[in-house]
Amino acid sequence: MDILLQQIINGLTTGSVYAVVALGYTMVYGVIQLINFAHGEVVMIGAMVAFTIITALAGTAMPPTFIVLAGVLAAIPVCMGIGYSLERIAYRPLRHAPRLAPLITAIGMSIILQHIALLIWGRNPLAFPQIIDNPSFNIGGAAISGVQIAIIMLSLLMMGGLSWFVYRTRFGIAIRATAENVHVAGLMGINADRVIAATFVIGAGLGAVAGVMFGTYYGIAHYTMGFTLGLKAFSAAVLGGIGNLPGAMVGGILLGLVEALGSGYIGDLTNLCHWPGATSWMGERCANGADFVVFGSNYQDVFAFLMLILVLVFRPSGLLGERVSERA
Amino acid sequence: MAQALIEALNLEVHYGGIAAVKGISFAVEEGEMVCLIGANGAGKTSTLKALARMIPARGEIHYGKERIDGTPGYDLIRKGLALVPEGRGIFARLTVAENLSMGAYHRNDTADIAVDLDKIYVMLPRLKERAAQVAGTLSGGEQQMLAIGRALMGRPKLLLLDEPSMGLAPLMVEKVFEVVRDVAAQGMTVLLVEQNAKLALELCSRGYVMESGSITVADTAANLLADERVRAAYLGE
Numbered sequence: 001m002d003i004l005l006q007q008i009i010n011g012l013t014t015g016s017v018y019a020v021v022a023l024g025y026t027m028v029y030g031v032i033q034l035i036n037f038a039h040g041e042v043v044m045i046g047a048m049v050a051f052t053i054i055t056a057l058a059g060t061a062m063p064p065t066f067i068v069l070a071g072v073l074a075a076i077p078v079c080m081g082i083g084y085s086l087e088r089i090a091y092r093p094l095r096h097a098p099r100l101a102p103l104i105t106a107i108g109m110s111i112i113l114q115h116i117a118l119l120i121w122g123r124n125p126l127a128f129p130q131i132i133d134n135p136s137f138n139i140g141g142a143a144i145s146g147v148q149i150a151i152i153m154l155s156l157l158m159m160g161g162l163s164w165f166v167y168r169t170r171f172g173i174a175i176r177a178t179a180e181n182v183h184v185a186g187l188m189g190i191n192a193d194r195v196i197a198a199t200f201v202i203g204a205g206l207g208a209v210a211g212v213m214f215g216t217y218y219g220i221a222h223y224t225m226g227f228t229l230g231l232k233a234f235s236a237a238v239l240g241g242i243g244n245l246p247g248a249m250v251g252g253i254l255l256g257l258v259e260a261l262g263s264g265y266i267g268d269l270t271n272l273c274h275w276p277g278a279t280s281w282m283g284e285r286c287a288n289g290a291d292f293v294v295f296g297s298n299y300q301d302v303f304a305f306l307m308l309i310l311v312l313v314f315r316p317s318g319l320l321g322e323r324v325s326e327r328a
Numbered sequence: 329m330a331q332a333l334i335e336a337l338n339l340e341v342h343y344g345g346i347a348a349v350k351g352i353s354f355a356v357e358e359g360e361m362v363c364l365i366g367a368n369g370a371g372k373t374s375t376l377k378a379l380a381r382m383i384p385a386r387g388e389i390h391y392g393k394e395r396i397d398g399t400p401g402y403d404l405i406r407k408g409l410a411l412v413p414e415g416r417g418i419f420a421r422l423t424v425a426e427n428l429s430m431g432a433y434h435r436n437d438t439a440d441i442a443v444d445l446d447k448i449y450v451m452l453p454r455l456k457e458r459a460a461q462v463a464g465t466l467s468g469g470e471q472q473m474l475a476i477g478r479a480l481m482g483r484p485k486l487l488l489l490d491e492p493s494m495g496l497a498p499l500m501v502e503k504v505f506e507v508v509r510d511v512a513a514q515g516m517t518v519l520l521v522e523q524n525a526k527l528a529l530e531l532c533s534r535g536y537v538m539e540s541g542s543i544t545v546a547d548t549a550a551n552l553l554a555d556e557r558v559r560a561a562y563l564g565e
Contacts, residue, residue, distance in 0.1 A: 173426050174433055177419045183382055184417035189405040189434030189482070 002141035007264035008257065013148045013217060015256020016155030020210040021233035022240070022248035023162060024203030030179040030243035031199050033099070034091060037106040040230015041113035042082050042204045046075040046211030047221040048121050054129055064131040068216070075208040082113070083204025087197050110226075117223040125222045128215045151213045158206055159249050165202075166245060175199060179243070228301060232259075235308040241318025250320060255304055263300035270294040332390070333358045333486050333517050334379065334409070339387035341374040348374040350541035351387065356486070356519050361512045363520040363528040363549070365562055366538035372521040373414050375538070376488050379519075380404060380411040391486075406434050408485035414494065414521075416475040420464030424455055427463050427474055431481030441481070448477045451510065469500030476507060486517045493524045505531060525562035529553050537562070 021043055028036045050071030057067040090105040136143045166172040178185040178195040186192060214229060215221040236255040240247025271293045272278055273286035285292050311318060332355040341349035349371040356362045364372050378385035381401035389397040391409060399407075419427050428448060432441045449456035452473045458466060463474060472492055479487060492508060493501040501524070509531055512518050522528035529535055529549040537545040537558060545558065552558050 170429065170433065173422065173429060176422060176426075177430050180419045180421055181417060184413060184419070185430075186382065186402045187380060187405065187411050187413065187417070188430045188478075189402050190430070191400075191402045 003264060004261075005140050005142035007260040009142055009144050009148060010264075011257035011260030012253065013151050013256070014260065015253035016152050016159075017210050017214050017217070017252075018229075018233045018236045018255050019249045019252025020155050020158055020206050020213075021229060022237040022252045023159070023245065024207045025234050025237040026240070026242055026245060026248040027175075027199045027203050028196075029237070030245075031175065031196055032091070032095070033243075034102050035106065035234065035242075036086070036091075036200070036203075037103070037230070037234075038086055038090075038109040038113055039203065039207060040226035040228075040233070041110050041117070042079050042086075042226070043207040043211040043214070043229060043233075044221075044223065044226030045082060045113065045117060046079045046208030047215035047225065048117055048126075048211075048223070049075040049078045049208075050212040051121075051126050051128060051215060051221045054131065058129045058131050064133075068132060068212075072209055072212050075212055076205050079204040079208035079211075080201045083200040083207075084197055086204075087200040092193070092196075110230075114223055114226070121221075121223060123223065125220050128219045128221055130219060147216055151217060154209065154213065158209065162202070162206070163245065171195075171198070232301075232304045235304050238308060238318055239311050241321030244318065244320050247318055247320035251318070254319075255307060258307055259300055259303045262303035263297040266295050266299055267293050267297055331358055331392070332356065333360075333392060334519070335388075335390040336375075336379065337388040337390070339375065339378055339385055339389065341371065341378050341383060341385045343374075347541055349378065349385070352538070352541075352543045354536050354543060354546070356517060358485075358517055359515055360534065361518040361520065361532045363522055363532040363535045364538060365522055365525040365528055365535055365552075367562070368523060369540075370538040371541040372538055373490055376411060376414075376490050376519070376521055379488060380409065382411070382413075405482045405484070408483070409488070410479040410482050410484035410486070411488040412475045412479045412490060412492065414490040416468075416471045418463045418466075418471050418474050418478070420462070422463055423460055424463050424466070424474060425459040427478050428455070428459075428481050431478035432483075434482065444481055444483065448480060451507065452477050467500075469496050469503060472496060472500075472504050473507065476504070476511070480511065484516070486519070487511065489518060489520045491521055491523060493522060493527065501527070525558070526553075 024039045025036060028034060053071040053074045054067055057070060086109055090109045091102050094102040094105060135146045166175060174185065174190045175195050175198065177188065178190055178192055182192050232255060233252065236251040237248045239255060240249070240251025268274065271291050272282055273290060273292050278286050282292060335355040337353050338351045339349055340347065340351050352375065364375065366372050374383065377383045379389060381396070381399060381404060387397065388395060391407060396404065419430065428445060432444065435441055454470055455474055455477055458470070463471065466474060489508065492504050496504065505527060508518065508520070520528055520532060529552055532549045535547065535549050535552045536543045537552065545552065545555065547555070
């Protein structure tokens with residue numbers, strides 16, 4: 001088995017989920033410079049709603065693909081509704097408040113959503129019913145599953161769709177115009193409240209699909225899953241340059257790759273018994289082909305945040321961060 | 329007297345506790361070109377922003393037969409009121425063509441929008457050459473042309489122009505004013521705010537002089553150009 005190729009496939013899969021979630025952060029940030037910390041929870045609720053629908057329908061005679069699709073289609077409007085309500089209740093009243101205020105309500109909303117999910121779905125991890133056949137294909141010595149293919153394709157499709165919407169449609173151009181100058185956008189007849197609400201709703205809709213993909217991939221859903229996933233996607237958005245759509249896509253995929261490759265190789269790389277001359281200073285602990293691994297793949301989560309720190313230190317504006325020389 | 333297209337009554341603008349506009353009244357009739365001149369900080373820009381409902385203000389604003397001092401700012405372009413803001417306010421990261429399309433954002437008559445775009449490109453050929461270029465890369469004069477072209481894309485009845493000469497080289501100022509003159513000649517009602525009083529008064533039929541938040545003189549442009557106080561204060565004579 002080819003480990004490198006395998007980790008790249010795994011990285012692309014999680015990376016494309018991160019990218020889709022990161023789009024939700026970056027769109028909102030681009031328009032109102034707010035980090036919607038509750039976005040990870042919206043993604044979690046998307047996974048939970050889909051879980052409920054899929055479990056309820058799993059015993060019926062409906063075709064499995066249809067059941068999963070029903071789960072996704074139920075999760076999208078629920079998450080969109082939550083995204084809209086978040087903006088309406090928690091952020092809009094604070095539009096002109098100091099920037100720290102909406103940041104705090106964002107964290108508050110995140111906690112509230114987590115506990116609502118705790119009340120509804122309980123504290124135990126929920127096993128996502130694996131109802132779809134998940135065939136495995138062999139490419140170049142690595143395995144890629146049907147679910148992985150579906151996740152990567154669907155993510156690319158959503159990223160392409162969003163890009164088309166934001167760069168080619170009239171409302172999309174209005175979103176970018178509002179992001180740049182909300183006052184002048186108003187002079188054009190653009191209702192800023194509507195644009196801002198739209199960014200929340202679109203981001204939440206994408207997040208819902210991401211949540212279902214994530215749950216299906218790991219086979220599990222839990223009321224706290226939005227926290228780490230959200231933080232990683234946020235890191236991805238910062239990595240690519242927050243506020244920048246292509247940046248979020250590149251950042252997400254890059255983060256997934258780094259994470260997969262990192263956790264795939266860190267065990268080998270930190271196995272002191274494989275280091276040159278190990279026998280002399282490790283002595284008996286490496287006898288008979290024994291291993292002495294300092295960091296295992298359970299350090300997976302470290303890589304995302306390590307990258308976030310490195311980016312913030314060396315390139316605070318992100319990889320594709322906007323540098324506009326002239327601002328009107 | 330013709331019907332006033334826009335009329336302000338006792339317009340007041342406050343920033344915190346500071347009064348920038350202290351209860352001024354004025355009117356612009358349909359088809360007229362009127363200028364508002366005055367020194368830096370006299371309250372001219374605040375007056376225009378108040379008319380376009382970009383900032384909160386007290387007093388009455390009548391537009392045609394309607395009172396618009398309670399209308400949200402983004403609804404005004406639908407009624408035909410366009411403001412070319414101070415400092416141009418172009419969307420620097422959008423292309424020239426996208427900027428122009430935003431000027432027609434509120435319109436749904438796709439075919440007529442295309443016709444208007446062609447007209448703008450004929451009038452301002454530089455914009456056509458640079459249609460696909462990001463607007464932030466244009467020169468200051470080109471950006472001002474874009475800002476005016478973008479406002480015209482909304483088919484306004486009333487054009488509020490805030491300091492179109494600001495920060496431009498003299499040659500460019502002339503070109504911009506030529507465009508403004510052409511637009512006015514086609515029957516557009518224009519309210520022009522300018523620090524360059526001489527240039528403005530030569531173009532307008534009437535003028536108001538603003539001093540620290542109040543209108544101190546209101547007269548025909550010819551009389552203002554001849555007025556000794558105006559000449560001393562604003563024409564550098």
